Amino acid sequence: MLIRRPPDIKESEVTDEGLYISRRRFIRSAATAGVGIGLVATASPLLSCGSDRTAIADDSMGEASQDDELTPYEDVTTYNNFYEFGTGKGDPAKNAHTLRTRPWTVSVEGECGKPGVYDIEDILRRYPAEERIYRLRCVEAWSMVIPWMGFALGDFIKDLEPTSRAKYVEFKTLHDVEQMPGQRRGVLDWPYVEGLRMDEAVHPLTLFAVGLYGKVLPNQNGAPIRLVVPWKYGFKSIKSIVGMRFVSEMPMTTWAVTAPSEYGFYANVNPDVDHPRWSQARERRLGELRRRATLPFNGYAEQVGSLYSGMDLRRYF
């Protein structure tokens, strides 16, 4: 397995980024050409250290996949919103070296049959990482395309046996001013808290990510384990998770508490509902000069739109 023991991976074993991208392009064009899943499956052992790739990643790209060039590794890892390490985009890459990602545990509480403290090593062993290429749309109207490594959160949740009273899952980031110097300032209410409705949490697109570009997740991207919910604004995808709680009431999430008129619990990407301070109709894909149109649910409407049928998305923004 690729992710489990980072020190064991030699630099030479990691797929070169240029090669990696060209392989991705090859797969994508092959898939479009109709060779499809069969080839992806046979090609997969070749691609990188036996990581388990599934076709879901490519399918989920939908029709937009031709458009979605991967954002370079350099940009993905130096342009981050992670206020625990400072509020500048470049601050996390500079400051996140103080984060210790081992030992690391995720505590599970609340309405479930298997509460307890889970060791990251055990989680990684039990849920092998696969690659998912997702668009990431920030509420600040910029976006990236990132090849995550991770596993479906739903698989983990199923094993935790949530009860019928579990309507929501709440997530919590580490709170430790020694490791996260940005927490010395009260910019936000620490620790960072996020939440999902149960059906959102177990949706097959919802990911617990532990790596990107076939490498271990860099600290500034939310190591060692983070949420990725590609159809929601980036702030929903909480980083460096130490706690999960199954609850019956909608959790109070950090940004919604900080500015309730600007950030909602759902935070689904929606070009028709503007943030009070900027338009959400368009976005700048990093690396592109001109803005492009933002798609409803960040282009994943086909997969997740039904979760919200009958809901007034202007009210539940």
Add this chain to the structure above:
Amino acid sequence: MTKKSYQAGVRLSAFALALVPLAQTVVDAFTGGLGANPIEEITHRSGWWALAFLMLTLAVTPIRQITGIGWLIRLRRMLGLFAFFYASLHFAIYLGLDQFFAFDYILEDIAERPYITVGFAALLILIPLAVTSTKRMVKRLGGRRWSRLHKLVYLAAALGVLHFLWLVKADLREPAVFAAILTVLLGYRFIVDLRRRVRVRRKKSRSSAGPLEPATPASHR
């Protein structure tokens, strides 16, 4: 060195220094120093420098009055024009690079996003000030009218700081520093003005206390 050439030297160095942010940005643009989102970076930088030069411009009068270095006034126009220069650059980047001249979106931004509304207003206010910054315009308008017009710079600076404050999501530190500086600069003027008014009133009341006059004029019965 004569006094005159010393002052000219200071002015020339100030001019050169004022161009450093621009030069640095050009260098960064060619060496990848602008990061993953260069358009956002240069938008923020030009806006920051526009505000900084506005503050420097407003600092000239207090510094001059406190230190007694009168000739500093000769730096003021240049600093003010640099504020206008960086503000214009800021707007041009927004217009051309950020929005790609999509005027429907730009108009919507100006009308509906309060931080853009006030920022745009600040820029509009600076235009007549820049236009009337020449010696000839001072003469044409007359000193009194000219200086009354140029009091608008206080409003432009306040709107500029508000623009920054409303833009920021959670970390208010930097706009708060600008707001504090502006408060000091405007507060200084307010106090000076207040003291002057009090002095004038005292003088007036002293002079009116001169000759004794009856409260009601004597009438002949």
